[in-house]
Amino acid sequence: MSLLNQLFNRGLLGAKCKTCLTLVISRIKLLQNKRQIQLNQMRKEISQFLQTGQDHIARIRVEHVIREMNMQAAYDILELFCEFVYARLPILESQRDCPQELQEAIASIIFAAPRCSDLPELLQIRNLFTTKYGKEFISAASELRPDTSVNRDDGSIKICNGATDSRSPIERGSLNMSVPSNGQPIIPADQNRSRNVESANEAIRNLSLVSPGKAELSVSNHNVGSVIDAKRSSSDSCDAMERARAAIASADRASAAARRAAELVNVNSGFPRIQESS
Template sequence: MSLLNQLFNRGVFGTRCKTCLNLAISRIKLLQNKRDMQLKQMCKEISQFLQAGQEAIARIRVEHIIREQNTWAAYEILELFCEFVLARVPIIENQRECPTELREAIASIIFAAPRCSDVPDLLHIKNLFTTKYGKEFVSAVSELRPDSGVNRTIIEKLSVSAPSGEVKLKVLREIAEEYNIAWDSSKTEAEFRKNHEDLLIFNKVYIGCRLPTQPSPFIWARDYVKIFNKEQHRQVYK
């Protein structure tokens, strides 16, 4: 038995895991309170833009609010998962494999760790579980392989993709209602619909071009634009 395994068998894993989990829970609580105040201030500013007729600014700023709301929701779930795992550290210590009932909680913490930079304790927890269950276990979770066990809401809330026009419109309406603003959303709704239609048209034209089936990952975006323009020229004058 290796020295590392001996140390873990003597309770070092349990002690360190409990410490990191407690720190993560405390830090998340503090961040939640801070983020809650920031969100209120941001929503108030958005309401002022809507009231002043500065909808273009409101449409841009609302994306940041949505990201903060998503992070807030993800942290709320992660806090519960950390508390759940903390209460079952003795079970984790005594079993070599990840207990089925803890798979979702542990996998979600591992997945979220590199995506939550303001909670560094999660990375320490991830490293502990990497030592406990091996790199393959962590890789399966990080890559979201089938049956990885990661909570679907955590995946959605920590996604870096831009929110849809529907989501942005919904949040803007909620802000207007909360601050009792008689806001006509038709202009913003038309703008979001226009952006969506432009994207659909671009995708249709883009897919129609004969681009390389397996482009090199080192080709810059401007090279794709050159290829795109050449293909369009060929199709017009063919």
């Protein structure tokens, strides 16, 4: 019966792997306690260096503290993986291939085995997995191939893709130039707003030559138009195209008002019937 168990990699794998995992978990806990004591001592030394003004030495010690903290976090994850595999050893014995739920834990243990010299039992666990799953599985985990689930970076890729453009829709609409289907370029809203103000000021100067009543009327109309344009640009911040169209329409109105004011001034200088109609 023992020969059959050895042929099918059963019994022997479970017993040896269970022993090695138990030793690894206990050794990781001892190493973590020692590392925590060293970290506390290094923090005290850094505080003393900062108090005495030795900043350059404190910076070097901070780098060591960060490296030790990263190692401590890695050992914590490795301990969780070992406990996870230890609790599911019967599943490993009953199945010939590596289960999907254990693939990440086993591949991570295989990857960490040659890199953690403080845990020699990991090499024994790696040899057991080599006997059961083959050298191809071990080499794939050691080389960080995409199908081994080691060091997965799907979340970081999504975060990076989402953070490529951190500007708000208002900034993107005010900075970008777009060309519609009719071939006329759409000018950003900030430039349109400044041109509207210049056109309104020019219309006011022209209307002041005609009569005070007409000038006050045009000033009030342009003030109302500028308020409407400001509200429209703030309410349509999510759509740059609509905001650009509204700015173009307001620019057309301002330019039309300026042209009307210029025509009134020219007609007033040549024909007296403008005063009669007014």
